[in-house]
Amino acid sequence: MAKTEALAFTAKLLRPAKPGEGSEWGFLVLPRAVSEKLPRRGRTSVEGALEGHAFQATLEPDGRLSHWLKVSKELQDAAGVSPGNMVEIQLVPAATEPEPPLPDDLRKALASSPAAKATWEDTTTIARLDWIHWVESAKQAKTRQRRVENACDMLAAGERRVCCFDSSGYYSKSLSAPKAEE
Template structure:
């Protein structure tokens, strides 16, 4: 499929996640044809509108060659939509990926890390920083996160710019996938 940076138009059904049962957010899965027009199979930030309500968000890969979007309560209400509705979207990849929010524990570890780690962190792209953050935060256990922060600081100090063996498309691991729908 041809990749584009022009607007992509499509319709999708808003779904409520099965867990947590009291979730105030919804989500939608992009049709494969719409997702195929994006520049990458991995996380990508977009500007868009959902039933006329403007937003910026990062699409997540669904592990099946497409993407999914978490729609928070504020955006859903601005669009006048609810779970179960088919909504109309217009999206466009951003020209430059925004800086990711660095978790406090990683920020502290980087501050305490050797200067080489901080220099590499500062020199890598926002996408590479987002990949490191995702790799660190995707661990299921607290001790895994602590260990990954230590490994990341060590690898960054040695000049490694990318999180090794990170499947950015979600197609070869279960680390990236949409939630299960409640309905």
């Protein structure tokens, strides 16, 4: 991808209604007009600054043809912001998509199928990102397990891209930004 101009916008930093135990992260939703300038509707890695403090992150699709950004407590503290504040953001798509971390269950399944692992290693980083996203977007443990098994079967058969997966969540409504605390 060619060098892209920074995308600048202001957004409200939100607190998730269910952050998880011991978690103090926040999030913000990108304006749709900003999100449309990104290279893909699915997960997209970016480099950016929040109130001038640099970060690298992977934006998640919000299911409404935009993206959302998880903001760690460390970044909030460094920038001197907290949920409820309006924040200035600058983003640039990452020059190259970093290799996504492989979930343990998928790693183990690939290790037990040499044919699936060979296809996996021969795909692009973006394709691997979509496979991982498809597995991780399962809402139930048994659905996730079935997706891991199906991924290995499809990869072993030489399929390099996960079929029938809407990585934006828009058509399937499988993905969304967290619900904000009221």
